[in-house]
Amino acid sequence: MTTATGIGASVKRKEDYRFLTGQGTYTDDINRHGQTHAYILRSPHAHAEIAKIDTSAAQSAPGVIAIFTGADYDKGGLPAGWQIHSKDGSPMIEPPHLPLCKDRVRHVGDQVALVVAETYAQAKDAAEQINVTYKELPAIVSTADADKSGKPQVWADAKNNTCFDWHLGDKAATDAAFAKAHHVTKIDLVNQRLVPNAMEPRAAVGDYDRATGEYTLYTTSQNPHVIRLLMGAFVLQIPEHKLRVVAPDVGGGFGSKIFHYAEEALVTWASAKINRPIKWTAERSESFITDAQGRDHISHAELAMDKDGKFLGLRVSTIANMGAYLSTFAPCVPTYLYATLLAGVYTTPAIYAEVKAVFTNTVVVDAYRGAGRPEATYLLERLVDKAAREMKMDRVDIRRKNFIPTNAFPYQTPVALQYDSGDYFSTLDMALKTSGWAEFESRRADAKKRGKLRGIGISTYLEACGIAPSAVVGSLGARAGLYECGSIRVHPTGSVTVFTGTHSHGQGHETTFSQLVSDTLGIPIENVEVSHGDTNKIPFGMGTYGSRSLAVGGSAIVKAMDKIITKAKRIAAHLMEASVADVEFKNGTFTVAGTDKSVPFGTVALTAYVPHNYPITELEPGLEETAFYDPLNFTYPGGCHICEVEVDPDTGVTTIVNFTAVDDVGRVINPMIVEGQVHGGVAQGIGQALFENCVYDEKSGQLLTGSLMDYCMPRADDLPNFKVATHATMCTHNPIGAKGVGEVGAIGSPPAIINAVIDALSPLGVQDISMPATPLKVWQAINNTKMAAE
Numbered sequence: 176m177t178t179a180t181g182i183g184a185s186v187k188r189k190e191d192y193r194f195l196t197g198q199g200t201y202t203d204d205i206n207r208h209g210q211t212h213a214y215i216l217r218s219p220h221a222h223a224e225i226a227k228i229d230t231s232a233a234q235s236a237p238g239v240i241a242i243f244t245g246a247d248y249d250k251g252g253l254p255a256g257w258q259i260h261s262k263d264g265s266p267m268i269e270p271p272h273l274p275l276c277k278d279r280v281r282h283v284g285d286q287v288a289l290v291v292a293e294t295y296a297q298a299k300d301a302a303e304q305i306n307v308t309y310k311e312l313p314a315i316v317s318t319a320d321a322d323k324s325g326k327p328q329v330w331a332d333a334k335n336n337t338c339f340d341w342h343l344g345d346k347a348a349t350d351a352a353f354a355k356a357h358h359v360t361k362i363d364l365v366n367q368r369l370v371p372n373a374m375e376p377r378a379a380v381g382d383y384d385r386a387t388g389e390y391t392l393y394t395t396s397q398n399p400h401v402i403r404l405l406m407g408a409f410v411l412q413i414p415e416h417k418l419r420v421v422a423p424d425v426g427g428g429f430g431s432k433i434f435h436y437a438e439e440a441l442v443t444w445a446s447a448k449i450n451r452p453i454k455w456t457a458e459r460s461e462s463f464i465t466d467a468q469g470r471d472h473i474s475h476a477e478l479a480m481d482k483d484g485k486f487l488g489l490r491v492s493t494i495a496n497m498g499a500y501l502s503t504f505a506p507c508v509p510t511y512l513y514a515t516l517l518a519g520v521y522t523t524p525a526i527y528a529e530v531k532a533v534f535t536n537t538v539v540v541d542a543y544r545g546a547g548r549p550e551a552t553y554l555l556e557r558l559v560d561k562a563a564r565e566m567k568m569d570r571v572d573i574r575r576k577n578f579i580p581t582n583a584f585p586y587q588t589p590v591a592l593q594y595d596s597g598d599y600f601s602t603l604d605m606a607l608k609t610s611g612w613a614e615f616e617s618r619r620a621d622a623k624k625r626g627k628l629r630g631i632g633i634s635t636y637l638e639a640c641g642i643a644p645s646a647v648v649g650s651l652g653a654r655a656g657l658y659e660c661g662s663i664r665v666h667p668t669g670s671v672t673v674f675t676g677t678h679s680h681g682q683g684h685e686t687t688f689s690q691l692v693s694d695t696l697g698i699p700i701e702n703v704e705v706s707h708g709d710t711n712k713i714p715f716g717m718g719t720y721g722s723r724s725l726a727v728g729g730s731a732i733v734k735a736m737d738k739i740i741t742k743a744k745r746i747a748a749h750l751m752e753a754s755v756a757d758v759e760f761k762n763g764t765f766t767v768a769g770t771d772k773s774v775p776f777g778t779v780a781l782t783a784y785v786p787h788n789y790p791i792t793e794l795e796p797g798l799e800e801t802a803f804y805d806p807l808n809f810t811y812p813g814g815c816h817i818c819e820v821e822v823d824p825d826t827g828v829t830t831i832v833n834f835t836a837v838d839d840v841g842r843v844i845n846p847m848i849v850e851g852q853v854h855g856g857v858a859q860g861i862g863q864a865l866f867e868n869c870v871y872d873e874k875s876g877q878l879l880t881g882s883l884m885d886y887c888m889p890r891a892d893d894l895p896n897f898k899v900a901t902h903a904t905m906c907t908h909n910p911i912g913a914k915g916v917g918e919v920g921a922i923g924s925p926p927a928i929i930n931a932v933i934d935a936l937s938p939l940g941v942q943d944i945s946m947p948a949t950p951l952k953v954w955q956a957i958n959n960t961k962m963a964a965e
Contacts, residue, residue, distance in 0.1 A: 181694035185847035189700075190685040199424040202378035205393045207452035210380070211240055213442055214298035215455065216288040216305055217464065218280035221314035221536040221876020222327065225278055225307065228288065233304040238297030241449050242305070243289040243441075245277035250444060253435055254409040255501040256401075258652040259339045259510055259532070267339035267532070270330045272500040274410070274437035274444075280309075281329055281499035282536050283878055284464030289441050291453055314536040314876035318473050318496040321533035329499055329534040338497050338532040339506070343514040344590055349527035352488025356479035360562040365945050366550045368471035368496070368869035369862075370886055371543055375426025376457040377466060381442030385450055389417050392443045396422040397432045397678050398718020401655065403710050405435045405503070411444060418443075422708040425680035429859070430542040431466045432680065433720045434503035438465075463881045468869055469543025471496035472509065472550050478523075478558050484566050486577045488525040491517055491554065495532045498539035505541045506532065511591075511651050512547030512639070512721075518588035519555045520599045520637045520813055521577040526589045536876045542720060544859055544921040548638040553946075556634040556926035560933070564942075570930075571607065574635050575600065585907075592639055594811045596904040602837045603635055606815035609898050610835040615819070628822040629832075630935025633815065634927035640915040641810035641906075642721030658805035659723070660715045661731030663692070663739050665798035667784035669777030670702040676716010677728035678708050681855075682917060683848040684724060690844050691729055691911075695736050697763020697776060714801055722915030725844065726810045730909045734802035742798065743779045749790045750774050750782060810906045810914040814838035816857075816923035818931040824939075827954030829865055829932055835898040836923065841906045841914030849916050850899045856920020857897060862889045863921075864928035868947050887949075936960075 180186050193199050230242045253272040260266055275286050288305055292298035313327035320326055321336040329336055353359060380393040390411065396402050399420040407418040425432060442453040457465065472493050479488040495509030514528035563573045578599045579586050586594045607613070615631050622629035642648070645656035662674035673688050689703040706712055716728075740760055747765035748755040751772045759766050766773045782789055783798040819833035836853050843849050866887040870879045880886040905912030925946065932948045933941065940960045944952060 180700040181690060182844050184690065184845065186686055186690055186700065186845055188683045188686045188848065189689060190683070201375055201424050201426060202380060202393050202395050203456045205380050205423065207380060207382050210452040210454055211291050211293060211449065212295040212298050213453050213455040214290045214295060214302050215286050215438065216290065216302045218276070218283060218285040218287055220280060220309055220311050221283050221316065222312040223280050223309040224312065225276060225280065225287070226310050227308040229306040230288065233290065233301040236297065236301035236304055238293040239290065239301045240293065241291045241445065243275065243445055244287070245273065245275040248273060248275045251410045251412055253437060253440070254405055255506060256405070256503045256654050257507040258654065259341055259506040261340045262342050267506055268330065268333040268337070269501060270333065274440045282538055283876060284461070284538060286437050286441070289445060291445060291449060316535050316537050316871040316876050317873060318471055318494055318533065318535065321496070321535050322494065322531060329536055333534050336534045338501070338534055340531045341510050342527070342529045344527035345525060346527045348525040349488045349490055352525040353479045353490070356487055357482040358480050358566060360478045360558060360565050362476050362558050362561055364474045364476070364554055364557060366470045366472040366474070366553055367946055368540070369469040369543055369867050370463055370869050371429045371431035371466055371469060372462070372888060373427035373429060373431060376459060376462045377432065377436065377438065378456040379439045379442045380452060380454045381446035382452040383447035383450065389419065390443050390447065391419045391421065392439055393421045393423065394439050395425050395432050396420070397425070397428045397680060397720055399678065399708055399710050400676060400713070400716045401718055402435050402439065404655065406440055406443065410440045420710045422678055425678070428680045429544045430469065430546055430720060433718065434467050434541055460882060463886070464538060464878055467502045467539050467541040468498070469540065470550060471540050474554055476554050476558050478562050480562060480566065484568050484573050484576055486521055486523040489517060489523050491528040493528070493530045495530055496535055496537065496540050497532050498535060498537045500539050502539040502541035505539060507652065508542050508547045513551050515590045515592050516548050516551035516637065516639060517555060518590055519552065520579060520597070520635050522579055523577070524589060528590070537871055544856065545638070545918045546721065548918065549922045549925060552634065552636040552922050553926045556636065557929065560930045570633055571603070574603065593808065595808060595907045597637070597811060597813050597839060598902065598904050599635060599813060601902050602814045602839055605900055605902055606817050606835050606837040609837065609900060610817040610819065610833060612817065622821055628824055628935040628938070629820070630822070630931045630933065631817065631819045632927045632930030632932070632934055633817050634923045634930065635815045636923040637811055637813035638918060638922050639809040639811055640722035640918060641726035641806060642723045643727055643806045644808065645805050655717070656805070657717055658803050659717055659727040659731045660713065660801065660803050661728060661735045662714060662801040663732065663735040663799065665739060665780045665783070667781050669698060669780040671696065671698060673703065673705045673732060674713050675705065675707050675728050675732060676713050676718065677724040678719045680719070682719065682724060682852065683845065687725060687844045687848060688729065688732060691732060692736065695733065722812070722917040725911065725913045726906065726909055726915050727804060727806055729911050729913060730806070731802050731804035733910045734804050735800045738800035738802060739798060742794065742800070743776070745790065745794055746779050746782055747774050750779070750788065807908045810841065810909070812838060812840045812914040812916065812919050814919060814923060816927040818924065818927040820928070820931045820935055822932065822935045822953060824957055827950035827952070827957065829948055829953060831861065831895045831928065833898070834895045836920065837900045837902060838916065838919045839902050839904055839914065840916040840919065841903055842912035843901055843903065849901065852916045853899045853920045854897055856918060857924045858889055858894055859921045860924025861894060861928060863946055864925045865889070865947050865949070
């Protein structure tokens, strides 16, 4: 069905009206009867023993209701949702992570005491009167140094701060490939730590009902059912049906709101202690020292090639920083979401990757937009560009030579994954044409006349998303299934409510899912409502991350609609006195093949609820169905990003003048939303490539970039006019054909940008620059090269 609101239409987002008019409901907007407020006293030290906590003065401060410390907390710790085993088969070191520290703090911002008062100001004032005696200890924050002998130990049972030492691939085959190589290109890279900085800070409201023994948590979460599972079973240790988790409107997440945080557990637990609701909302400075951060890899990579530039083998060795504890999905990010993507879009026959995860006295590191795939893509695309220079080959030609052929799918990589579809040649050709690649040298010459250095960079990438299937991730260490649930409730008048286990925090699900239903059932889009985020309303769900909402959550909705149509055909057959086998459904109408008999969808819906003329002996009344969908494979979006920059050699300022993104995201439901998702992802990629860097003091462990005054983020005038296009090859194993779009911009863009900067500086002899390519760093690279030449 092709309509102005169906699949393929750029429908304006239904949810935007309430956001633009200030009618959204975020967690901090929720106020419960008798509500109190919490402030959390946090450690000012990166590593210290807690010798004594004196709360006596604070207890008598105005408005104070209760103060809790680690000595008061009597429940469980925050669990890791994934287990990794080291090369020798031993399980990863999994230290306890209590919501309130008992005897030691391990990073600046660790939770020391929970103060509950009538107002937030009173709670904060009282916290200042708590006297904590610390015995400060040496701290380790460096990813590169954490596993070296003699360095401060974060955990006694994690020797040399090692959480796990893992590997993937065939080492013998890779060594053999290198032994016969004509040339080997080597590169050392840092993928720097990032702070997510969602617009809405995290917040939580805990509410205990003494009459029923039920807890309710309102929270800024991307996956409320997972929070309920983890917090109920492992932390509060209560039956799951006694805990309701509600994630209302959420103002951005980028992965940082996937995880179960201490504050969620604390306000829920403490609400039962005082028998009143408790609200906590983070200040921006708290977000910097408590929200799970991203990336933080140090890698060495080597690429073996034959004399014609054909890739023979790839070796990668990475140290990944976990922070002081293991966050919910942290162990899988530098392993199964990273090393499995090192084949990229290329036919490299032998790959071997080693990943060592280390603990440091820093904030935890977990999934951040892309989660492992940006790190893999950055390494691979920087390495391929360097290989082209060393082999004196064209950057585009070396990629084409090594692309997986379009007729080679399904394609089995040497690092576990099997790609189902793709066409990397077409996305490359489209991007080259759209970006004006062939005419670039004339633009470079023009820039040179103006005293500017112009460069162009390319990235051809692939990612694995639609995170699932359960059987695969379970075998790899996941401690939960990764299916999705969808329910369709057809009301008597023919309108529809969709219940989905995914969660929208900016992606436009309420529009996209409505289009899917409108197109499939042939009803007006305004007659579709989407409900999400409340564990009391949704049967179950695994949430939103890994670009899985449409590919997995949307597929569950389609499966539920299939059940609706199957039942509705039986009702329609009864109404039209026909065989079910002869009933067809199209454009919202049931017809009998070869006749003029028809009945609209709305009539069938009404009949289901007013069963006067109804096959009651064959069918129960009502029209509501639920489906769980567990994919057979990941989905594999890919594409080509091309960035064009101008560098001012006098100041080092880099300006992105053009950016082209051509992505294969499978079937596109709403082109406008897809374009917006790409824009947002590229903006974050620009942030990493040119601006953002989370820095800790090496000696004290203090966060030096702990505010927006020190942590630089891209602004609107830092972003170019994007040229965005899609070229679709369908996912072969889900009913929609969708692959996912939420993370592609953040995955493909950073290496394209840095490759462009290096291309701009290469005439001066600059061969490398690390992220972020700040004006100071670029200026130093230019001038250091000049000095070396002199």
